[in-house]
Amino acid sequence: MASHSHAHKEHSGTGLIEAARDSLIASGEQWTGMREAVFAELAKHERPVSAYDIADNLSRARGKRVAPNSIYRILDLFVANNLALRVESANAFLANTHPGCQHDCIFMVCDECGEATHIDDDQTSRRIRDLAAGCGFSARRPVIELRGLCKACKG
Known part of the structure; x- marks a missing residue:
């Protein structure tokens, strides 16, 4: 993933x-x-x-x-x-199951069971950092979280 x-x-x-x-x-x-x-x-x-x-x-x-x-x-x-x-x-x-490997994680958090799955997507992270830089903002640690239902809970 x-x-x-x-x-x-x-x-x-x-x-x-x-x-x-x-x-x-x-x-x-x-x-x-x-x-x-x-x-x-x-x-x-x-x-x-x-x-x-x-x-x-x-x-x-x-x-x-x-x-x-x-x-x-x-x-x-x-x-x-x-x-x-x-x-x-x-x-x-x-x-972090890969210490020493830096990524801005995108979390998908299930509101029902609490499971949090993370995705490493360097293209999305780079785009968000570029958007911030374009506004004169220096991003230290972008936090992206999607709330909803995981595959198992949405049934």
């Missing part, structure tokens, strides 16, 4: 965690135990997950409370370093 102009490798499982670690370290950031735990929890989910859900799951697993504010800071770092994707309309996050 991706429409990009170059090949990129989709990672999963421990390979995804290792790729995220390598990408974060390459960007000059540290890969801490808490960052690994947050990324591993995020990577378990196929649908967007909130910082509160991650905090609750990690709190249960660790036997002590993990503050959602700490999770938000880590997730913001992950988004800034292209390790996670933020679904703005749901205030939720997905692990």
Whole structure:
């Protein structure tokens, strides 16, 4: 479903965690135990997950409370370093399965089941960035989301 102009490798499982670690370290950031735990929890989910859900799951697993504010800071770092994707309309996050490969994602978010599918379309992204530049606007991170029903829910 991706429409990009170059090949990129989709990672999963421990390979995804290792790729995220390598990408974060390459960007000059540290890969801490808490960052690994947050990324591993995020990577378990196929649908967007909130910082509160991650905090609750990690709190249960660790036997002590993990503050959602700490999770938000880590997730913001992950988004800034292209390790996670933020679904703005749901205030939720997905692990980027191809860390280190930069795209402006187009999300299709199902209002019924919450599934968020992303499409990488470099042509559309380039056009939106060009439109912004034509208005004198410097786009940092375009967010494109389509709300509706996924194939399964529209039946």
